[in-house]
Amino acid sequence: MSKLTHYETMFILKPTLTDEETVAQIENIRAIIEKNGGEIASADNVGTRELAYEIEKCKRGYYYVVYFRGNPSGIAEIERNYRMNENLIRFIFIKFENKKEIASWTKMSDEAAKKANK
Numbered sequence: 001m002s003k004l005t006h007y008e009t010m011f012i013l014k015p016t017l018t019d020e021e022t023v024a025q026i027e028n029i030r031a032i033i034e035k036n037g038g039e040i041a042s043a044d045n046v047g048t049r050e051l052a053y054e055i056e057k058c059k060r061g062y063y064y065v066v067y068f069r070g071n072p073s074g075i076a077e078i079e080r081n082y083r084m085n086e087n088l089i090r091f092i093f094i095k096f097e098n099k100k101e102i103a104s105w106t107k108m109s110d111e112a113a114k115k116a117n118k
Contacts, residue, residue, distance in 0.1 A: 004039065004069040004070060004071065005069065005070065005071070005072055005095060005096075005097070006067075006068075006069055006095070006096040006097075006101075006102050006105045007038075007067075007068055007069070007070060007075070007093055007094065007095055007096070008065060008066070008067050008068075008093070008094040008096070008105065008108070009033070009065070009066050009068070009078075009091065009092065009093050009094075010063065010064070010065045010066075010091065010092050010094075011029065011063075011064055011082065011088050011090065011091040011092075012051070012055075012061035012062065012063055012064075012088070012089050012090040012091070013025055013026075013061065013062040013064070013087055013088060013089070014056075014058055014061070014062070014087050014088075014089055015048055015058055015060040015061055015062055016058075017062070017087060021087075022062055025085070025087050025088075026045075026064055028085075029064075029066070029081075029082075029085075030043070030066065032077075032078055032081045033066060033068055033070070033078055036070065036071075036074035036075075036077045036078050037070050037071045037073075037074040038068040038069065038070035038074060038078070039068060039069045039070065040066060040067070040068045041067045041068055041069065041109045041113070042066075042067050042109045042110070042112040042113035042116065043064065043065065043066045043067065043112060043116065044064070044065040044066075044067075044111075044112035044115060044116070045064055045116070046063035046064060046065060047062065047063065048060055048061070048062050048063075049061060049063050055089045055090060056089050058089055061089055061090070065112065067105065067108060067109035067112060072095075075093060078093075079091075079093065
């Protein structure tokens, strides 16, 4: 099996979702990442924020960041699922490759884990 790559994914959910729907969407996305070979290290629930510009008639969005390790081949399937989700208004994947980037990923992941455990 190939070596797992470090990734960060940030996505924005529509602000019109109820709290229960938001939690369900986050759990669904986490399940998709794990189903496609991703090992979630930590997550940062940023919450509702003002968008820099209006997207799909939304001025605010619910931000969530997941730090995970996975196979590059699984990213395409995760992205396909993101695109089919009508409650996601934006998303991004960031790949961390060299030692300096991986050290940065580890630091951010640890900070998100500490924040989640407060």
